[in-house]
Amino acid sequence: MKSLHVEFFKSVVGAENVYDDKAHLLAYSYDATKNHYEPDAVIFPRNEEEISKILTYCNENKIIITPRGAGSGFTGGALPADGGIILALEKHMNKILEIDMENLVAVVQPGVINMDLQRVVEAKGLFYPPDPASQDYSTLGGNVSENAGGMRAAKYGITKDFVMALRAVLPNGEVIRAGKRTIKDVAGYNVAGILIASEGTLAVITEITLKLLAKPKLSKSAMGVFPTVQKAMEAVFKTMASGVTPVAMEFLDNLSIRAVEQKFHKGLPVDAGAILITTVDGNLDEEIINQLEIIENSFFNNGCSEFKIAKDKEEENDLWFARRNASQSITIYGSKKLNEDITVPRSKLPALLEEVDKISKKYSVKIPCFGHTGDGNVHTNVMVNGSDEKELKAGHDAIVEVFKATVKLGGTLSGEHGIGLSKAPFMGLAFSDAEMELFRSIKRAFDPNNILNPSKMGL
Amino acid sequence: MKSLHVEFFKSVVGAENVYDDKAHLLAYSYDATKNHYEPDAVIFPRNEEEISKILTYCNENKIIITPRGAGSGFTGGALPADGGIILALEKHMNKILEIDMENLVAVVQPGVINMDLQRVVEAKGLFYPPDPASQDYSTLGGNVSENAGGMRAAKYGITKDFVMALRAVLPNGEVIRAGKRTIKDVAGYNVAGILIASEGTLAVITEITLKLLAKPKLSKSAMGVFPTVQKAMEAVFKTMASGVTPVAMEFLDNLSIRAVEQKFHKGLPVDAGAILITTVDGNLDEEIINQLEIIENSFFNNGCSEFKIAKDKEEENDLWFARRNASQSITIYGSKKLNEDITVPRSKLPALLEEVDKISKKYSVKIPCFGHTGDGNVHTNVMVNGSDEKELKAGHDAIVEVFKATVKLGGTLSGEHGIGLSKAPFMGLAFSDAEMELFRSIKRAFDPNNILNPSKMGL
Numbered sequence: 001m002k003s004l005h006v007e008f009f010k011s012v013v014g015a016e017n018v019y020d021d022k023a024h025l026l027a028y029s030y031d032a033t034k035n036h037y038e039p040d041a042v043i044f045p046r047n048e049e050e051i052s053k054i055l056t057y058c059n060e061n062k063i064i065i066t067p068r069g070a071g072s073g074f075t076g077g078a079l080p081a082d083g084g085i086i087l088a089l090e091k092h093m094n095k096i097l098e099i100d101m102e103n104l105v106a107v108v109q110p111g112v113i114n115m116d117l118q119r120v121v122e123a124k125g126l127f128y129p130p131d132p133a134s135q136d137y138s139t140l141g142g143n144v145s146e147n148a149g150g151m152r153a154a155k156y157g158i159t160k161d162f163v164m165a166l167r168a169v170l171p172n173g174e175v176i177r178a179g180k181r182t183i184k185d186v187a188g189y190n191v192a193g194i195l196i197a198s199e200g201t202l203a204v205i206t207e208i209t210l211k212l213l214a215k216p217k218l219s220k221s222a223m224g225v226f227p228t229v230q231k232a233m234e235a236v237f238k239t240m241a242s243g244v245t246p247v248a249m250e251f252l253d254n255l256s257i258r259a260v261e262q263k264f265h266k267g268l269p270v271d272a273g274a275i276l277i278t279t280v281d282g283n284l285d286e287e288i289i290n291q292l293e294i295i296e297n298s299f300f301n302n303g304c305s306e307f308k309i310a311k312d313k314e315e316e317n318d319l320w321f322a323r324r325n326a327s328q329s330i331t332i333y334g335s336k337k338l339n340e341d342i343t344v345p346r347s348k349l350p351a352l353l354e355e356v357d358k359i360s361k362k363y364s365v366k367i368p369c370f371g372h373t374g375d376g377n378v379h380t381n382v383m384v385n386g387s388d389e390k391e392l393k394a395g396h397d398a399i400v401e402v403f404k405a406t407v408k409l410g411g412t413l414s415g416e417h418g419i420g421l422s423k424a425p426f427m428g429l430a431f432s433d434a435e436m437e438l439f440r441s442i443k444r445a446f447d448p449n450n451i452l453n454p455s456k457m458g459l
Numbered sequence: 460m461k462s463l464h465v466e467f468f469k470s471v472v473g474a475e476n477v478y479d480d481k482a483h484l485l486a487y488s489y490d491a492t493k494n495h496y497e498p499d500a501v502i503f504p505r506n507e508e509e510i511s512k513i514l515t516y517c518n519e520n521k522i523i524i525t526p527r528g529a530g531s532g533f534t535g536g537a538l539p540a541d542g543g544i545i546l547a548l549e550k551h552m553n554k555i556l557e558i559d560m561e562n563l564v565a566v567v568q569p570g571v572i573n574m575d576l577q578r579v580v581e582a583k584g585l586f587y588p589p590d591p592a593s594q595d596y597s598t599l600g601g602n603v604s605e606n607a608g609g610m611r612a613a614k615y616g617i618t619k620d621f622v623m624a625l626r627a628v629l630p631n632g633e634v635i636r637a638g639k640r641t642i643k644d645v646a647g648y649n650v651a652g653i654l655i656a657s658e659g660t661l662a663v664i665t666e667i668t669l670k671l672l673a674k675p676k677l678s679k680s681a682m683g684v685f686p687t688v689q690k691a692m693e694a695v696f697k698t699m700a701s702g703v704t705p706v707a708m709e710f711l712d713n714l715s716i717r718a719v720e721q722k723f724h725k726g727l728p729v730d731a732g733a734i735l736i737t738t739v740d741g742n743l744d745e746e747i748i749n750q751l752e753i754i755e756n757s758f759f760n761n762g763c764s765e766f767k768i769a770k771d772k773e774e775e776n777d778l779w780f781a782r783r784n785a786s787q788s789i790t791i792y793g794s795k796k797l798n799e800d801i802t803v804p805r806s807k808l809p810a811l812l813e814e815v816d817k818i819s820k821k822y823s824v825k826i827p828c829f830g831h832t833g834d835g836n837v838h839t840n841v842m843v844n845g846s847d848e849k850e851l852k853a854g855h856d857a858i859v860e861v862f863k864a865t866v867k868l869g870g871t872l873s874g875e876h877g878i879g880l881s882k883a884p885f886m887g888l889a890f891s892d893a894e895m896e897l898f899r900s901i902k903r904a905f906d907p908n909n910i911l912n913p914s915k916m917g918l
Contacts, residue, residue, distance in 0.1 A: 102696055102806035125702070147645040158643055160652070161620065174893035181804040183834035184617055184874035186606040186656045187882070187889055188916065189898050193619070193652030197645045214702035237561055243584070243673035243742070283702070286745040345640040347561035375642035415643035423646070430646055434633035438905070439648050445904035446897070457647065 001040035012053045017044040028086045031071040039080040044091040048206040056173030067200040069139030075420030077199045081455045104212045110141025127215040129156035147197035149416040151248040154374025160196045167207035171447040200453040202446040219281035221316045222309040224299040228273035231303035233349035236373045239298040247279045249374030256368045259329035260322045326370045333366040336386030342406040343377040343415030355405035363398040377415035419457045427458035460499035471512045476503040487545045490530040490537045498539040503550040507665040515632030526659040528598030534879030536658045540914045563671045569600020586674040588615035605877040606656035610707040613833025619655045626666035630906040659912040661905040678740035680775045681768040683758040687732035690762035692808035695832045698757040706738045708833030715827045718788035719781045785829045792825040795845030801865040802836040802874030814864035822857040836874035878916045886917035
């Protein structure tokens, strides 16, 4: 990067917040995809005003900017694919600014870690439901930019359902506010709505106002064992349609169950086609009992062979152990995991899992599946030997077929992870030319010089 | 309108669906604002393909289009302020296409009346919560375009919280899909999110996919009487923050109570500063009892002098009578109602009502208030003698001050009604130049020739 530019950035944020040494460039060149792209400089802005000055300058000088939270994304959203500067928000822009107990609202900077907010609000009897698997390290700015989901989405929805307002800096340096600390606000276009899930391509988010709930006082978990994955998937959508809305309704298929058992010897039902693990919550014992009864009945009506309710916290942890350790356990099937987060309408889950089985056989690759079936979101993991070129190709071909089957069933390429770089080549499977052209028009409306996180989302 | 254009439209939708006679132009020249703007033609398209052909033609010939549902909007969103054609969707595009019991989803055309959907889904044990006061005649297309709210927003949210996917025709005639029949979908920009509340300025919505809930089995209503409106407003936000989320938490101030009593003689507490009317719902008696206990305690801790729970349906109707008839009753205070739907964070309700009181005294106009305090939404009605120019001006000046007070308290110009023509002059009070310029950029991205509902939203 030209020293002229570096000097300008130092004059804005201080010399101690601008780096272009090899160590920093390397440290900020990767994310959870394990791909590498080196930026030309890494900048740690201290406030919105500095971000505004940096964007104004970059816009005038056509310098590319990639905003970055924790860099824990699975699709390369925070990777500087075209060089330029990394705007790293986790160092200074990481304050919880306000917990408004009167309106049940939190105001945070983008670099706040999801779990840090959860802990602070729960200590006050409040509740922030979105719980992506990365919750211990991913930032709320990243969560908003990717519209993160999680296990509790079945009942509580995803990040977008909790964003009330945003402050952001446009590529031209202008600061905008979008939304209000009110449930209702219909003045002007819903700019907050389009900034959510925009993967850092439209503006740099500088402040997030989130809706909080009162924390439910009680919760209980249960597990059901099913002979086949199809039966389990039918049980999922029929249970969800029966009038009960569990907080979570997660599943593991046979391959995932076997993997966890092989690694941890927990006495899991290794011959089961699938297990479902569910949690209900509420404020009264009667609510908990009632919900679990409905679920138990529905499970048994749909082929469940065993239903177990956790009696205490320890048993609950045991029930959830398999689900929590599925992701790391399935590595027994291959050194390289091609991990997708497709989502279909719940009633299409049986058909989806059938298609995945066919694809697995066709390409001779193992595809263990687990995930958030309560909202139709299945983590399909194509496992291959990463050093075997032929197998890797078969894996990638299998993924394309999984995407095609998903779209055919009315589903989406991504329920949680976003498009970024990884899924960009597949946008054409899901969107028409007119839809892609509209995306590009929206991008131009916000960022006419294309300086903000270009090359993402297949635009 | 040139006969050439009329002939083209007839060739697309059939002669029986194109009108440019005086009677039709007049019939489609008004909405609930009672303002009049005559269109040049009224067209009743029969399907999406016809809408696409009409938009393509209008875009090429720079003919202005105003999409219209029931014309029941309060801000002129459906008025053809600049002439051109009215695209009337209520005649043919009014089918409920699907009630998907497996995924709890409804698919409807834009001309379906809100209450018609509610009735159909409730007969199946399901529930569509958004209930604008216009629910008996307003269309779901209009509800989406204005992001309609209602009484049940305090617990269930507003229209945007139920829209899962849309089909729409862009001004260039291209058909796009936005969103999916899934809770999670993070592929591509959230185009559905920006079409909601865009007041027909970005695209013509042709199909709406809505989330449904299981219908709660039980509900119960109660009323609290308060000595002052400030006490009542404090009770509102403290109750909502105490861990209970009632379906509705509505209020009437003293002027509104007196107006209903004068008109209907129901034995209402005419000396009360305000009454709060609330409803809770759930599936178990224990839930209902528990919620009402929390509310009762919170009300009494905040100055409530009387709390009454409706014992049966009849008593419930009695409790709600005052709220349902407030709007028509307050006309005793003036022939012309300047009716606004400002919304503030709930904790600012006491301060807002105090400001309204001051403004009322300053301009010597009565401002009865009632509305959806559970979500901070207050219908402020400046009542004047419509034939008294001086009083009318005082009323309008008072409204400007109400807007200013609202914005100062972190609130919004509109919680439900949108901006349209009526509130367009006040956009500058709420939005910066940069924010207005961004709105215009978004408008241009969708509609470069500005043919779709121009002159709305102060753009």
